[in-house]
Amino acid sequence: MKKGEKRKKELLNIAYDMFLTKGYENTSVDEIIEKAQIAKGTYYYYFKSKEQMLEEVIDMMIDSEREMAEQVIATDISVPQKIVGILASMKPTEAEQPVKNALFQPENVLMHYKVRQKLIDVITPLLSEVISEGVQRGIFECENIAERVKMLLIISDATFNEGNFSEKDICVFIDMTEKLLGAESGTMGFINDLIDKSDMEAVE
The missing domain is CATH 1.10.357.10 (Tetracycline Repressor, domain 2)
Known part of the structure; x- marks a missing residue:
């Protein structure tokens, strides 16, 4: 798996865990970014929304x-x-x-x-x-x-x-x-x- 694909998979796994524990509506993009310890630009490189x-x-x-x-x-x-x-x-x-x-x-x-x-x-x-x-x-x-x-x-x-x-x-x-x-x-x-x-x- 390429580095970019691995990072995207990591972000999806983080989001998956947070959607389960907090609910989709109660999980913000900023919280996902903070949990992943990435820049906001990195997030939007992989996901438009x-x-x-x-x-x-x-x-x-x-x-x-x-x-x-x-x-x-x-x-x-x-x-x-x-x-x-x-x-x-x-x-x-x-x-x-x-x-x-x-x-x-x-x-x-x-x-x-x-x-x-x-x-x-x-x-x-x-x-x-x-x-x-x-x-x-x-x-x-x-x-x-x-x-x-x-x-x-x-x-x-x-x-x-x-x-x-x-x-x-x-x-x-x-x-x-x-x-x-x-x-x-x-x-x-x-x-x-x-x-x-x-x-x-x-x-x-």
């Missing part, structure tokens, strides 16, 4: 999550377990929730969209690899796997990300997933346990 730094911190988190997901794929477990493992790996930890919450601030709407799009781009090939394994094992029967996975991720994100859904929506999504992947009914029922229902509307 605190918002750009947040975006790159989140990119760093996603890269770490992708590495964990790749380790799940390499393990000798069942296809459904791999799917669960991948999706679990790509979620922020409880400690990282303050960083995720920053995305929901009104001024970060565009960044929120970009992060969600990047997550779909990262998760699609990971899940596609596992779905392909499922096809080989006779669990699924479908072609154009990457396109099907991407479609499911987009629908899932739009349906479940904001908490505006019901139990019926979950049932329909599971049924649609099984049909889209050519799986027997009940194969993807484990999806129900993966959905965060804490903010789900009580709509039937």
Whole structure:
């Protein structure tokens, strides 16, 4: 790693730690600069703004999550377990929730969209690899796997990300997933346990 890349990584790690302990909104650029013991000009050489730094911190988190997901794929477990493992790996930890919450601030709407799009781009090939394994094992029967996975991720994100859904929506999504992947009914029922229902509307 080049010296400049190493310094930038150090700054991102400092910001990551401070965003977790103090919260994004309560962490100032000056505090990051003081902690890193650098000049303000050095900071702005690497980052145009605190918002750009947040975006790159989140990119760093996603890269770490992708590495964990790749380790799940390499393990000798069942296809459904791999799917669960991948999706679990790509979620922020409880400690990282303050960083995720920053995305929901009104001024970060565009960044929120970009992060969600990047997550779909990262998760699609990971899940596609596992779905392909499922096809080989006779669990699924479908072609154009990457396109099907991407479609499911987009629908899932739009349906479940904001908490505006019901139990019926979950049932329909599971049924649609099984049909889209050519799986027997009940194969993807484990999806129900993966959905965060804490903010789900009580709509039937």
